[in-house]
Amino acid sequence: MGEDDEILAANAAYYRAFAGGDFAAMSRIWAPDQVSCVHPGWPVLVGRAAVLESWQGILGNLGPERIVFHEATAMVAGDEGRVLCIEVIGTVAFAASNWFRRIDGIWRMIHHHASPIALQVDDDAPEPRSRRLN
């Protein structure tokens, strides 16, 4: 599995934890330190405690909307990398920047920023697909 595949797999695991409301998995995905997060419309959250507290609230209050991602683009440089994608919650689309750091061989999330974009999404859209940037 190449570097891009590994970070794309970490990104997919993040969305599985999100969509499944799995706080334990989400907690494992986030790195132990130097983490930050900007949810749509929220101010900047800095530090693992603040970020995980936000996720505990979000995952504990998930609605019935389907959560998927599309058009993932990976960029890796050494032990840091990002995945840019479109995340879709129900029919609302967000641009997402997901940053990861390789710690002890495992890509852990260090930053997430999502913001609404003007894109109407068909609920019957095809399954998520990935694209690599070489």
Next chain:
Amino acid sequence: MGEDDEILAANAAYYRAFAGGDFAAMSRIWAPDQVSCVHPGWPVLVGRAAVLESWQGILGNLGPERIVFHEATAMVAGDEGRVLCIEVIGTVAFAASNWFRRIDGIWRMIHHHASPIALQVDDDAPEPRSRRLN
């Protein structure tokens, strides 16, 4: 000048270029490759050409609003780092994630993501201030 000071200075230079409508400076600030950008409400832009084209349009159409930033927090790990801050355009506030990479000793921007936040800002707010996270 410590690492945090250096990346905070790069972040300040980015906002000077933005506020001053200085496309040449903005062009120098962005790294030669592996760049991406999400403007408020925009989809993900990937690649230097797409990102600089967007800035050419934005800087060529700046309104009279004052552009400042507040509460900059730096996190550096090796030759990559981020500055999280609140950017304010007129009376509208945005959460900004600004990522930099040290290339030949100079911190160059590799990613910018800004999204509106629910914060009313007084036009007479004090000058930008910075905060370091150690």
